[in-house]
Amino acid sequence: MGKPNREPALFDEDKIEDEEMSDLNEEVSESESEPEPELDSEEDEDGDVKLAEPSKKAVYNREGLEEKLQDISWPEDVGWIHKLSIDINQEQEVDVNDDLKREASFYTQALEGTRLAFEKLQSMGLPFLRPADYYAEMVKTDVHMEKVKRRLLAEQKEIEEAEERKKAREAKKLSKEIQAQKTKERAKQKKEDIESVKKWRKQRQQSGFAGDVNDGDLSLAFEDGKSFERSNKRRPGVAPGDRSGGKARQSGGKFKKGMDKKRKGKEFKNSKFGFGGRKGMKKQNTADTTDAVGGFNKGGVAGNKKRKR
């Protein structure tokens, strides 16, 4: 739980030493070619001391050590309960620079020791862990433990949040895909519809217009140029005679937004009720006004139909 990532900082020292070792060796090899004997010979020794061979001068007085051990050690028949020490056999050598493995080995050593000790204490009939209602001073204060707890919670929260973000991101991606598929489907649907309509029309054409009169007119309507006449329909917000369909003003009005807003209502009213700018255009006759016989409707033009409603 986050223990390992703390370690690297710790072991910088060791690594540095290692680096130094290699550097040392380099220096040594260089020194052979370079004429600086006193300095480099010294370094030579250091490198050897640190690395492979132990220095020759080092003292190792085995008898003295053993004697001292005899001196300080407790009598042999001292009960285990006085020492509470347990030896644990490590299965294999641990690599020092592998933080995770090293810590794991310490942990297992402690855990095994605890189990053995627990069995021993159990056989002696001594209490092991404190009962739940035994309150006493702890090594770390409550304030500190509160901090630890808060940190743990914060960590957990952070993890959760990160997970949520990840999930959201994935969901977004998925929804995008779905959306793309949908639009594709829709396009396909539309195409199919159009296709079917075309098919149907072709069929009708082939079968020779068995339908009603309106249909015939519809197809005719495109042929006699009527579609190009100006529609009488006025659009709200667009002044008559404005060819851009009100868009020109919008783009122009970008610079003075405040005024635009105020005017909107008025313009709308104008477009609806009158005062639509110059009257000149309106009063002039056009082709259709001359043709128009008051209120007489020629045929089923689409625009007129709508007007009826």
Added chain:
Amino acid sequence: MGKKRKHSETNAVEPTKKDDNTIEERPKRTLLGWKDKPEVKETDAPGVFRNKEKVLVTCSRRINFRYRHLMLNVVSLLPHCKKDNKVESKSSKGATLNELVELKSCSSCLFFECRKHKDLYLWMAKSPNGPSVKFLVNAVHTMEELKLTGNHLKGSRPLLTFSANFDNNAHWKLIKEMIVQIFGTPKEHRKSKPYYDHVFAFSIVDDHVWFRNYQITVPHNESDKVARGGLDKMTLVEVGPRFCLNPIKIFGGSFGGPTLYENPFYVSPNQIRALEKRQKAGKYAKKVKAKTRRKMHQLANPLEPDEYADMWKE
């Protein structure tokens, strides 16, 4: 108050022991030293052994805050210790420390010596005439770090676990014995608590002693039912502190005496730093040297005159 009680105890115990010894032993106060332990063993073999270990814990002046905190953590872990004022880290510190230990009637000493505000040395000494070990301390983490989430009773006796390679060599054996005596809380110490809820792990990896402190936990509401199958549910949570001890030397006396052991692989941090520095210095020197060499080379074999040099000048 504690002192009084101790007196009464000793008085109570002594009559049962041999009487002729007591008069001699009282003024010396070296009873605590284990030098004359064999005698004690002979006298009261039926198991009246009493561990009266007391540890003096101090540090040098101008110690780093981090190392000071480490020392305080150790103090909080050892209920049988006495903390004392900082000691000047001079060459004569051994004598003063010995005096101090005697004054405080302690039997061993942990002395945290900080040099140059960055290197921490730990002296572990048995006081009257026992051996002393000097360690270089590496990889220090204090208990205050928030990543170490465990907690345990203050003063409960720690279980001490050692890796098996402590028994391989004489010097490791000696160090182990010292650790057992110094870090183990005496049984029925008046400040100790009758439960076992933490465990120290001492392990030798890469010729260093690594120290860890774990809290023993079992799942909720089962602490009283550990007996039944709680054994495999037992888990450990690290409490801290952490440190790594690199033994440098073992001396015969306390803070001095003949050297019994010397770590053959040891390079002092000073030397390491010096090397580093020298290397950096060497870089520039090399550059200069290369330059001069180049110059000499150019002077030694000049270019032949170019026959086409004036070709375009005419």
